[in-house]
Amino acid sequence: MARTAIVFGCTGQDGSLLCRSLLAQGMKVVGVSRSSNPNLDTHRKLCIAGEIEVTTADISDFREILELLGRHQPNEIYNLAAQSSVGLSFQQPVDTFDSIINGTINLLEVARFAEFNGLLYFAGSSEIFGNTEEPASTKSRRNPRSPYAIAKDASFNTVQLYRQAYGLHCVTGILFNHESPYRSPTFVTRKIVSGALRCLKERDCKLRLGDLSVARDWGWAEEYVEAMQIILRADDLVDHVICTGRMVTLEYFVDRVFSELDICWRDRVELVDSLRRPSEIRCSVGDPEPMALAHGWRAQRDVDDVIQLLVESARHEGLHS
Numbered sequence: 475m476a477r478t479a480i481v482f483g484c485t486g487q488d489g490s491l492l493c494r495s496l497l498a499q500g501m502k503v504v505g506v507s508r509s510s511n512p513n514l515d516t517h518r519k520l521c522i523a524g525e526i527e528v529t530t531a532d533i534s535d536f537r538e539i540l541e542l543l544g545r546h547q548p549n550e551i552y553n554l555a556a557q558s559s560v561g562l563s564f565q566q567p568v569d570t571f572d573s574i575i576n577g578t579i580n581l582l583e584v585a586r587f588a589e590f591n592g593l594l595y596f597a598g599s600s601e602i603f604g605n606t607e608e609p610a611s612t613k614s615r616r617n618p619r620s621p622y623a624i625a626k627d628a629s630f631n632t633v634q635l636y637r638q639a640y641g642l643h644c645v646t647g648i649l650f651n652h653e654s655p656y657r658s659p660t661f662v663t664r665k666i667v668s669g670a671l672r673c674l675k676e677r678d679c680k681l682r683l684g685d686l687s688v689a690r691d692w693g694w695a696e697e698y699v700e701a702m703q704i705i706l707r708a709d710d711l712v713d714h715v716i717c718t719g720r721m722v723t724l725e726y727f728v729d730r731v732f733s734e735l736d737i738c739w740r741d742r743v744e745l746v747d748s749l750r751r752p753s754e755i756r757c758s759v760g761d762p763e764p765m766a767l768a769h770g771w772r773a774q775r776d777v778d779d780v781i782q783l784l785v786e787s788a789r790h791e792g793l794h795s
């Protein structure tokens with residue numbers, strides 16, 4: 475019989491790519507969305523719409539999730555559901571906390587109550603470290619600086635607690651930023667790529683951005699959903715950081731995107747104070763060595779590849795839209 479996975483947050487960037495990966499392994503995949511009319515655009519682009527049973531459920535509702543687990547008897551559960559924007563979390567702290575903390579603890583409680591014997595993955599975030607003085611690992615000091623990061627930090631602790639205190643097979647992959655053409659257009663990387671393409675067509679086009687000096691460790695989402703599964707299926711469940719280990723500034727990112735299109739970004743980018751975030755993290759980079767040592771996994775694509783792939787994809791989409 476096919477193994478079954480339940481993916482919470484299945485309509486998002488990672489959820490969609492993960493569902494595709496699990497399907498390719500012959501697994502039965504049940505995707506969960508909050509909406510009774512879920513947005514399946516990414517599933518359609520990835521040609522997996524109809525291959526997955528998409529069901530509506532509230533991850534914070536004990537009875538609903540208990541019933542869902544009872545109905546599908548999954549071998550693996552992936553908890554990717556979240557209000558995932560750091561910026562938006564400053565405007566919607568309650569919704570962000572609810573989506574991440576309540577969802578995570580409810581899922582863990584259901585799993586404990588139901589004596590769930592399968593594997594449970596939680597999508598952690600590099601935001602829990604705040605500024606990284608050196609490449610961050612799970613042993614690094616944590617200093618969450620946004621409602622989003624605080625919620626992810628509390629959830630990370632809770633997942634550890636349920637593993638240690640109740641023996642649940644649950645683990646966190648702490649993800650550094652990762653991109654793909656399926657990222658929501660409101661995220662800065664997508665905004666830069668689509669803005670640069672607009673500038674190629676429109677002479678007077680200006681792209682408005684906040685602070686370009688912030689630096690991040692950017693990877694490729696398709697690879698990160700593979701790393702999630704590696705961590706989850708390991709003989710020994712150990713939390714890990716998933717990253718490339720290379721950090722560049724947003725200015726570097728902008729410069730490379732515009733260079734791909736032969737445009738000078740300095741003529742086209744307008745820096746706007748209102749787009750700066752409160753308590754912005756200045757630099758964030760992970761240590762790839764623990765993942766390489768434990769599982770032989772390293773990100774194959776770094777930020778230069780990410781930029782090239784995003785621009786290529788956006789150009790292709792532009793040609794066909």
Ligand code: NDP
Nearest residue numbers: 483485486487488507508554555556557558573597651652
């Ligand atoms: P997305 O925002 O693309 O997808 C998240 C999904 O969660 C959405 O499709 C949505 O599904 C669901 N969701 C959104 N808001 C809420 C809410 N308020 N309550 C419950 N569910 C909600 O995120 P990604 O795919 O990029 O990320 C996946 C996970 O990895 C997230 O938990 C994110 O925080 C984490 N992460 C991502 C990083 C990245 O660089 N992409 C970096 C670090 C961590 P629906 O509307 O169908 O319910």
